[in-house]
Amino acid sequence: MMSKIIRIGTRDSELALWQAHTVEKKLNDLGYKTEIVAVKSQGDLLLDKPLYELGITGIFTKTLDIAMLNGQVDIAVHSMKDVPTALPIGIVQAAVLERANSVxxxxxxxxxxxxxxxxxxxxxxxxxxxxxxxxxxxxxxxxxxxxxxxxxxxxxxxxxxxxxxxxxxxxxxxxxxxxxxxLSWMVPAPAQGAMVVVAMEKDHFCREALSKLNHKETEICTHIEREFLKTLEGGCSAPIGALARPNGTSIDFEGVLYSLDGKEKFESKKSCTFESYKNFGKDCAEEILKNGAAALMESIRCDLKK
Incomplete structure (x- = not known):
């Protein structure tokens, strides 16, 4: 069964290709055959507009999603911070690689x-x-x-x-x-420094291959950060930072939401255990929403629509 060639979809920027080759090498080392397929993304083509004006989260991942759904590629490699918190139907997160520098x-x-x-x-x-x-x-x-x-x-x-x-x-x-x-004082984007590989939900061959590349600790920390983001934003881009760090048997979390001008700030600093992380990010977000962040998110949505 190792004879199937795994086609790795990637954007054609230097960084995206570096990420794709990194995953390729890991799969090759495990005995899998691979091929890299580079696709231009709309986000790379529309350089004159700010990202949030384009009105879609995931502009860099969209093109690769379509290539996967159309069967042109089997898996796709992304900077995890660029990936929307809700994946398209039929596509699943198959591996999170060990996080690099998040600063x-x-x-x-x-x-x-x-x-x-x-x-x-x-x-x-x-x-x-x-x-x-x-x-x-x-x-x-x-x-x-x-x-x-x-x-x-x-x-x-x-x-x-x-x-x-x-x-x-x-x-x-x-x-x-x-x-x-x-800028160690700046709270990074949720999942900054981590790479994620996505596959088709029904593609058991690729999912099994990629599961061998998954770094559990990074998967858990990025899950918390992305859940915090998802609960706050509801599909709207906003100034949100989140970082979860392993600290012995527990995980230290810091999540922030700012107003666009930086004058207002809501933050959550808490810890959880590796056993209790499942809804932790969501709970942290819900707590600051109750404390006034909900009104701020509403006004940010209005500002960005103008």
């Missing part, structure tokens, strides 16, 4: 004096924008789109002071510049 970093130009005065920072993420403005209220943020290489080039050619990136992406393709600082 956000600021790539800057020259000195950091501007941190104490004024400056413009680029980010395409509502979460990063809100947290930056919360900490640096005198700064401005501008939208930036495109793959990592495109964004680094845009930063170089601009008069911005810096741009915010996920450390993992730059580290994976080995282009992390020297002039950066870790």
């Amino acid at each position: 956000d970093i600021l790539v800057h130009k020259g000195d950091l004096d501007f941190l104490n005065s004024e400056g413009t920072i680029a980010t395409g993420s509502l979460r990063r924008q809100a947290q930056w403005l919360n900490k640096y209220p005198t700064h401005k943020t501008v939208d930036i789109r495109g793959n990592i290489n495109t964004r680094l080039k845009k930063l170089e050619e601009s008069d911005w002071k810096g741009a915010i990136f996920a450390a993992a992406g730059l580290e994976r393709i080995n282009i992390k510049p020297e002039n950066y600082i870790n």
Whole structure:
């Protein structure tokens, strides 16, 4: 049965291909045959619009979902933070790989004096924008789109002071510049730094193969983070960060929701055990919704529709 060739679907950016090749190597090491199929995504083609204006969560994963449902590819590899919390009918999460660095970093130009005065920072993420403005209220943020290489080039050619990136992406393709600082105070996107592989629900061959790549601890932590996100947003993008970290036999969790301008903040900091994680993310989200976050989410939905 090992004779079936597993077709791995991926976007054609450098980072996406790196991720696909990583999964390919792991499957090959287990004796499986594979083939990589690169597909252009709408999110890569529409570079002039901010992601949240496009009105769909999962713009980067949609094209690959369709390729899978059409039988052009068997599995797809994604940065887990790009994957909507609800997968299309017929597609299931088959493996979560061990998480890499989950930190956000600021790539800057020259000195950091501007941190104490004024400056413009680029980010395409509502979460990063809100947290930056919360900490640096005198700064401005501008939208930036495109793959990592495109964004680094845009930063170089601009008069911005810096741009915010996920450390993992730059580290994976080995282009992390020297002039950066870790933003360890910034709560990352749910599942940041983790890669997920999805398969067709009925494809038992691929699901069994991928189950051998699953990293249980990362699966549990990302489950908590994504459940927190799902409970809060209900399909609407908002400035939400979440991070669950193993700490001995327990898991420490931090989840945040900000207003778009960064002035309002709701947070949940709690711990659970590896046995009691199932509805933990949902409970944390429901608690802050009761404490006033529900009204904020409603106003964010209205703002984003304008």
